[in-house]
Amino acid sequence: MNILDKYLIKRFLTTYVFAVLVIVLVIMVIDFVEKNDNFLQHKAPLRTVLLQYYANLAPYWANYISPLMIFISTVFFTAQMASHTEIVAILSSGISFPRLMFPYFLGASVVAVFSFIMVGWILPRANTERLAFENLYVNDKFFFSTRDFHIAVAPNTYAYMSSYNNQVKTGYDFTLEKIVDNKLIEKLSAKRIEWNDSTKKWRIHEYKIRTFGVMKDKMVYGTSPKDTTVNLSPKDFENAHQIQESYTIPQLREQIALIQSRGAEGIESFQIELYQRFATPFAVIILSLMGLIVSARKARGGVGFQIAVGFVLAFFYILFYIMSKGIAESGNMPPILAVWLPNIVFACIGTFMYFTVPR
Numbered sequence: 001m002n003i004l005d006k007y008l009i010k011r012f013l014t015t016y017v018f019a020v021l022v023i024v025l026v027i028m029v030i031d032f033v034e035k036n037d038n039f040l041q042h043k044a045p046l047r048t049v050l051l052q053y054y055a056n057l058a059p060y061w062a063n064y065i066s067p068l069m070i071f072i073s074t075v076f077f078t079a080q081m082a083s084h085t086e087i088v089a090i091l092s093s094g095i096s097f098p099r100l101m102f103p104y105f106l107g108a109s110v111v112a113v114f115s116f117i118m119v120g121w122i123l124p125r126a127n128t129e130r131l132a133f134e135n136l137y138v139n140d141k142f143f144f145s146t147r148d149f150h151i152a153v154a155p156n157t158y159a160y161m162s163s164y165n166n167q168v169k170t171g172y173d174f175t176l177e178k179i180v181d182n183k184l185i186e187k188l189s190a191k192r193i194e195w196n197d198s199t200k201k202w203r204i205h206e207y208k209i210r211t212f213g214v215m216k217d218k219m220v221y222g223t224s225p226k227d228t229t230v231n232l233s234p235k236d237f238e239n240a241h242q243i244q245e246s247y248t249i250p251q252l253r254e255q256i257a258l259i260q261s262r263g264a265e266g267i268e269s270f271q272i273e274l275y276q277r278f279a280t281p282f283a284v285i286i287l288s289l290m291g292l293i294v295s296a297r298k299a300r301g302g303v304g305f306q307i308a309v310g311f312v313l314a315f316f317y318i319l320f321y322i323m324s325k326g327i328a329e330s331g332n333m334p335p336i337l338a339v340w341l342p343n344i345v346f347a348c349i350g351t352f353m354y355f356t357v358p359r
Contacts, residue, residue, distance in 0.1 A: 005103040012107035015073040024061050044137040053133045056126035063118050067283040068314050074291030075310030079303045087296050108288035112281035119277045120249045128246040142239040152263040153231040156180050166237045169195035186211050195234050201227040244273040271335035279339045290350035296357055
């Protein structure tokens with residue numbers, strides 16, 4: 001690494017950090033103005049607001065906007081260098097354009113690795129505290145209000161409750177049915193089912209178990225409470241808004257496996273979150289190199305024109321990502337394709353633009 005590499009990496013990282021800090025500060029101010037009434041209404045302590053909410057919200061937004069900020073900041077400082085003919089001087093000294101890309105790639109890789117560690121293991125814990133704060137001081141108290149609740153708890157096994165009270169962790173009119181080849185094999189019915197915190201199992205009350213045989217059915221009645229294992233937990237009835245953001249990468253894999261074992265729906269949001277955590281670091285590298293390609297040419301329109309082009313491309317990246325994510329959540333596109341498609345498309349655009357850059 002020579003002096004030029006250190007100079008470019010320093011410019012790269014300082015511009016990126018400054019851009020992120022400014023945008024995050026603006027977001028914090030807007031968020032505070034929007035939610036200040038909720039803080040006052042729920043009497044949230046100032047210390048809790050600052051340490052539990054905003055101290056965890058700031059890194060969340062910093063990581064979320066990293067790919068776009070690294071693209072815009074790259075365009076900004078590289079366009080300035082191009083307008084001062086620094087890029088021309090560098091290339092005229094015998095340094096090739098691919099060699100010029102090396103410090104950009106190195107700086108982007110540092111941000112990408114840091115982002116991956118943050119989003120994979122550190123931010124989920126911060127998001128857990130942030131979401132807990134929002135549920136307590138911002139959002140209305142959550143009540144599970146779904147009636148006639150059905151869910152697959154395992155292949156060929158289905159649970160039903162007429163209602164569930166998430167405040168006391170109790171379900172009513174519970175049934176558990178095992179169906180094989182469209183035939184009902186066994187059915188458990190209970191007046192009430194409640195979660196036992198000490199045993200971490202469900203306790204059924206006033207139950208009966210009917211086993212359907214070829215010649216004769218078998219019926220078992222129980223009047224005393226009995227602990228039983230069901231592939232459900234009270235977490236399945238809690239507020240699930242953005243819950244996937246509070247899982248680490250291993251926990252996301254476990255949750256996806258759990259949903260698959262139940263044969264249940266709603267797996268797309270967890271898959272998108274998992275794949276996005278691997279795609280984001282690559283987006284940082286792709287967009288940083290693309291920012292160099294966009295702004296390396298000295299334009300007649302000046303720095304402002306190149307920055308405007310950068311904002312337009314950033315807008316299309318956001319639009320592309322939102323559209324593909326929405327299609328994936330509706331089940332019309334594989335989640336892994338939806339997450340990686342913006343990276344693939346913009347990598348192709350960047351490759352095409354690379355051959356138009358003057359050497």
